[in-house]
Amino acid sequence: MTAPGLLPVAVLAFLLAACSGVDRPGVPATGAERQEARRVMQTAPLPRQRGLGEAAQHASLARVVRHIRPAAHRVCVRMKGANCGAILTRIPVRSDRREINAHVDGSHRVTLNDGLLRKAGSDEEIAAVLAHEYGHVIADHVDKRMGDAGTGALGGLLAGTVAGAVVCDRSNKGCMGDMVRAGGGIGLGLGALAYSKQHELEADYYAALILTEAGVPLSAGEQLLTRLARTREGRAGGYGPLGVAMARTHPADDERIARWIANRRALEYALATGLSTDAQLASEARRRVLDSGAGESRWANPRTGHSGTVTATKRWRSAAGETCVSYGWKSWQAAGRAETQGAETACRRAGGPWRVR
Ligand SMILES: [Zn+2]
Structure with missing residues (x-):
């Protein structure tokens, strides 16, 4: 007999693979860049964290928003991104939360936590965070995630029904109900997570484009990613309410840093020539x-x-x-x-x- 639970997962994996697109955020990293990323993550010196208090955080965020928001809007319009209007109308806010994190909500408003603003070593690092969150806005990730979660749940319910029909004894109604519920639950989780690695890499690429547009050195992004990689909470980053689930499919930190290095080099080459x-x-x-x-x-x-x-x-x-x-x-x-x-x-x-x- 098929072990209950195996079939729905297999069917789900198929359904989700069938609906996931291939994103190509910028250029791929080489093996040498992956090695360099590991070295940077482990040994590169970082500016000291500033440990800003609340008033100084507000001042720093205001400076960064003044600089980054117009650049993000220009990039959005030029690249025909989504939600460009929201970049102008939704002013980023600070929250008292201590987690080293930032997120975009359903209205495309960016929130940066106290923990992150305190930990950052410079305005430029905060600019890299804001640019990354604007990347999620421009690529419409919040709406896509809602859609993915729905598609995943539907696929999961179907898979649960199919699996239930195969593995449940016809007289056991509880078994069928359990299978369908389990399928829906697994599907909801997998659907919401299906794109998240790609989403992070894509938001990083948009961040690099926005920082370039704003004239902020791209090394700020490497510093920020390195700082996050060395912080336990940073590794669990994500989308606020879904943050816990996000952690599991977050790209390995060295992969994000390697991609950042690859894109930085390609963009800097274009600027230099x-x-x-x-x-x-x-x-x-x-x-x-x-x-x-x-x-x-x-x-x-x-x-x-x-x-x-x-x-x-x-x-x-x-x-x-x-x-x-x-x-x-x-x-x-x-x-x-x-x-x-x-x-x-x-x-x-x-x-x-x-x-x-
Ligand atoms: Zn992100």
């Missing part, structure tokens, strides 16, 4: 792979939020004495995250231009 269109950035990434022999090159555009990679798959010398490189490219849109990809081979004679075959 002054390249401003996706086509220019993608073409420069291709040039780096072709000319420098790099295995992979990433780009991210601070203006559009779009990003991409170019990856060499094969290098060889042709019979005619040309150097040839086969490579694949991918690019992602910030909003909607549509993916496009292709593959090409380019060859050149020594010192000559690359020609795509």
Whole structure:
């Protein structure tokens, strides 16, 4: 006989996998960046926490809001994000709660807790928190989570019914009821959690775009994530009322830091070179792979939020004495995250231009 409980979970996993989209928040991290993230998390020095009292917290938050809110609104409008109006009408607030946390509620208002404002080492770190929460607003995560929780519960009820029909004795009405209730409960939990890892990474990417727009150094985000990683409560962060459940699917801290480093480098590269269109950035990434022999090159555009990679798959010398490189490219849109990809081979004679075959 099938063990009760196993089947609903298996069916649920299938249902939830079927409805979960693939988000691509910025560029993927390399193995070297994952290693660097672990090192940063363990040994990087951090500014001392400021330990601000209530009045100083209000003053700091007011400064940060004045600076970050207009930038977040510009990013939202430019990238056709959701709830852009709410960024202007809902002023972020401070709460007396001691947990090191911040959240967005159903009306898209951002709340930063006393615990977090006290723990932060600078206004820039608070700016990184606010920008991250605005990321959730722009990507419409609160509404999506409500929808996911509902879809999960429905899937769970169905799975519970199917499982009940298989494992319950027909004369045992209580068994069937238990299975359906258990399925619904599991589904509700899994549905609400299904996207949360992706949501955190996506909000981090928007945060990087907002901080860039506001002229805040992106190192502030690394400091904040490192501080949270070294704080037990920080690891349990999330969405306020759902915070407890969130903790279990929060991305590993080093994964978030690695992604932050990857996106920071790609965005800083765009700023340093002054390249401003996706086509220019993608073409420069291709040039780096072709000319420098790099295995992979990433780009991210601070203006559009779009990003991409170019990856060499094969290098060889042709019979005619040309150097040839086969490579694949991918690019992602910030909003909607549509993916496009292709593959090409380019060859050149020594010192000559690359020609795509
Ligand atoms: Zn978050």
